Amino acid sequence: MTAMDAAARAAFDDDAASLASLFEGHAARHPDRIAVVSGDSRLTYGELNQAANRIAHLLLARLGSGETTVALLFQPGTAIVAAILGVLKAGKIYVALDPSYPQPRTVYMLEDCQAPLLLTDTRHVALAHQVAQAGPEVVNCDEISPSTAVANPDSAVGGKTPAFLLYTSGSTGHPKGVLHNHRNVLVEVRNYTSDAGIGPEDRLAVWHSFSFANSIRNLYGALMNGAAVFPYDLPGQGLMPLGAWVRGNEISMIHTLATTFRAFVDTLPGDATFPSLRVLRLGGEAINSNDVQKFKRHFPPPCVLMHVMGPTETFSIRRHFIGHEWHGGDGKIPVGYPVADKEVLLFDENGRPVGPDETGEIVVRSKYLAVGYWRQPQLTEAAFLPDPDGGEARLYFTGDLGVMRPDGCLIHLGRKDFQVKIRGHRIETGEIEAALSKLAPVKAALVHAQPDGHGEQRLVAYVVTAPGKIATIDELRRALARTLPEFMMPSSFVFLEDFPLLPNGKVNRRALPVPSVDRPVLPVPYAAPRDHTESTLTAIWMEVLQLGRIGINDRFLDLGGDSLRATQILGRTMRSFGLELSIGDLIQTETIAQMAELITTRTAPGSGDPS
Template sequence: MPQRAVLRLVCDTDYVQLGAGDVIAHLSNPAFDAATFEIWGALLNGACLAVIPRQAVLSPSELAAALDRHGVTTLFLTTALFNVMARDAPRALTGRTVLFGGEAVEPRWVAAGLSHGNPGRLLHMYGPTEATTFATWHEVRVVDPDTSSVPIGRPIANTEVYVLDRNGEPVPCGIPGEIHIGGPGLAIGYLGRPDLTAERFVGHPFVSESGKRLYRTGDRARYRNDGAIEFLGRLDDDQVKIRGHRIEPGEVEVALRALPQVRDAVVAVHGDTAETRRLTACVVPSPGPTPTPAELWRELRRTLPEYMVPGAIVLLAAMPLTPNGKLDRRALPDPVDLAEQRTGFHVPPQNPLQQMIAAIWEELLGIRNFGVRDSFFELGGHSLLAAQMMDAVERACGVKIPLTLLFTQPTIAGLAAAIRRRTRASAASITAVNAAGSRPPLFFLHGDFTGGGFYCIPLARALGDDQPFYAIHPHGLDGHAVPESIEAMADERIRALRRMRPTGPYVLGGHCNGAFVALEIARKLVEQGEEVPMVVLLDAKAPQRAASASRSIKTAKTNPVPQVPATPGAINPGHGKRDMFARYRAAVASYEPAPYSGRVVVLRSETTRDRRPDLGWSLLGAGVETYTIPGDHHSSITRHVAETAARIRTCIETADSP
């Protein structure tokens, strides 16, 4: 690349004016051609260069904070990163000159960046590395809601751009052709590849001066009626752009076939957007021991840059062929099922926290049938998706985990354990998830002493801002000893509840084992004269001793039930999770609930096998209502949290206060 090409890019140009008062963000990998604009744009114009750490670049919230901290005025974002910022942190664009490009755009995110981000200037840039970063520009002021593209505009200063047909003649407006670029921004050629240089850098057909050349980009485009150029994609070659890098899948196939463990390989591109697009490889192993995908990835990384390594590898016995003996690409396995074929056996999520993380992975990666021990990166994840995933986990769980953790613990099990460690220091038995709102507060015993009860955050959010929500943690999770009876657990939690809210009304709820303690708290509060409009029991079967309690319902209405004293014995949580489980099982098995005449709402998941419609709770009183919610024991409070919350909210709204 000659020096004049860099000067033409950043000095005395028309698309941007840089000066001593500017701060340019350095976000790109130094090997990426956008770094040329960032570094030399600052140094050759007396501006400041703000070097943003890689970890911050990959986290929308951290990047926004870093841009503010450094006072950045100008920045370039790849299209994929721009989409993420427009969606998750649009304020990072506000007031700044924002350049974006590198692959086909999605108009909806450009419109979102404009309306929600309100940048000072928003410039859509186009240009291959061979023309030194940028060749055309288009200032985006408005995005037509019906458009399918955003123009790449007109040539930047000191640059020639033509759209030519197969005969090298200019095409009229509306007719597709190939983009050719000329001017002082052209590279000298490809190092050590005179054949490729001669193929791509051709003589200038419109200038008689010797040595003048045009670069054939291989990109299709057409002129609009207003003279702006509209990008249409690649020509008939196999080049694709993934995360700003131009890739030929054939090169990856050659690298795979060069491995002794591989007899044949086909590489395809899956995903429709800049964020979801990734390489997937189908491999037929050579005779002998079958290689694992992990072994193939390890070998490929010796010869290919990371962005060319397929995100997914599936092993096949043979390539599917058409009746004519040609490769039948349409018969290749669906990439949604690649993970299952790649790793075979999976450990499913074990608790609601792992379920929540799995749902986020499924949405981002677009695949199913993976386990909690499968690697995010081996499932097709990359650094940009990793940043989105960690942000989504933070929003769902309310706990911030550094992105670097994912590179040492890239599994659902590892992330869930890290989240638990981050919250273990807190000894609070009740957490105010949402303290605001005018409705009677819901005190919810989440019962999740393995996952931490983080599903309460999206549940509270789905219930609405006007519904106060307090998560009551099970004993052992909060660092305190585990009482031996449900009654003793209820007594301790009532003391904590009254410290936080001395008087009612109280709405109680509980999931799984938490339902027993919730009902017992409600019964005790009513006996103490407090208002309990409703108790919600989520997917919990009535204890075995409930039948004996039902025989006392009539006498209980006239004779107060004596308080059951708390059992003095308690197990220390430090004795281990297995002992804690045993103590809970024993407490539930010995729990003989007293009759309860208040309103009880039972929500049973649709996969519950118990034949009793009310799961046995009507034995305790007449005021039991039963509703079915979608999902199973875990997914009803994670994947289907919106439907579950809607049912709870409706029940709260119709609750009659005593």
């Protein structure tokens, strides 16, 4: 890896610098260098700068100066990158909305962020009008006049200017917005650049939603270093084509979640490798020795694995480098050692520091924490405390438990509360419980995470039905899908007459039953497999979904399926039958019987598919 030179570090450390000013510097020096590539669409730094400037001038003309929020509704691609930079150049605060989220959730976020404008493109303009309702004005960026000024706008954007809102799950039943400024992101990118030696020749992949903190590192890691960013629409295109996409685009740096990494590797042939990749960065979740072995198998030297920890409120606070020479044990993989300007402390329940090898809550002391929670001053004051030693630094209590080794290496032990991490998303189970409790058949609901047979965390909903009411899993899933994104959908539902209680009257969560591996109660009767193809598929589905019995007419989603499990099923199915399938095939064939019929058709003589 190439060390960061003094000039680059000085640019990142300038308190007056902004994301806009550093990008403009690269655009001025290297206008013909490729900045962003998405499918057949690509923009140089000069072209991206002009596209962003058109949007910035439009925003300044409509909104004037001031720190106003602007909402964005785009698929991953060149258009959203230009829109993000345009908002930043105008000194506004962008709020990226995910088109795949349920509309009620998007409507709430729009109302909460109070954005007067919603920027979108022709592809999403109809959806934008639906979610905007009587709120923000919808602006189709595809219709911005080519005569709009393309010079850099003269706006006072500095390090402390707010940059964006990232919405995370909230305990009140609604998501909450985390506000960051330009300076925080520049410090994050500086540390990332220093660790990974990011340079202009790098190609950084972004395949997580731009509304998610995991997109921040590689988006700005590329654009603040004159490198190229490659957005990939993971929800739309799926994991199956991802290996060919990474190789074809010669991606050199990936930042993703451990769960996504496992699902991605599960789609690969055993001998697949990625010689262009030099940094694989896994964050958001714990990793294990099996993950390290998969890294070694598919990502040859000089590729390095970086295991990082960084809540949305703080960005990266620890990192651990793992090379091919690493031979750790089977225990927890540490999250590692300090990053600059992010001090980690461990406190006991009484707020006192703990010593080496003792468990305590992970507390971050830094000048570069989130500004706070959007329009929630009391929550901000409770979560971000002044440094008792004085100065600009503040303390953020993460709610995570950890142990510090004597050499300063941090081991993350998990949460101390009912907040959980599912596929890298931090989830307040209270938000899911609130959504369940609003449903007519539900008297009370509890949700918590349990590891499945593969070691992945899954959400389990415990439901007590109202007197005289009957609830079905199918009914609850369909109702929740109208308000919650896929990653917040419980994998299992357990119906109880009442919750077990402790002597003090509180729910005894330890006494809640483990979800059964039996086939859930479904609206269709059980039907056994009728031939070899259906039997093979049934075995695959049972293994992936961790169920002891599945009927050939049972719907995938009713069995607790999601996009990652769909990818696992497809990978195993393709290896078993020697043919190509897509996520679309599983969506269209949502039962074993339908998938077996598709396989029979594809493998029939004269079909053109391998048999």
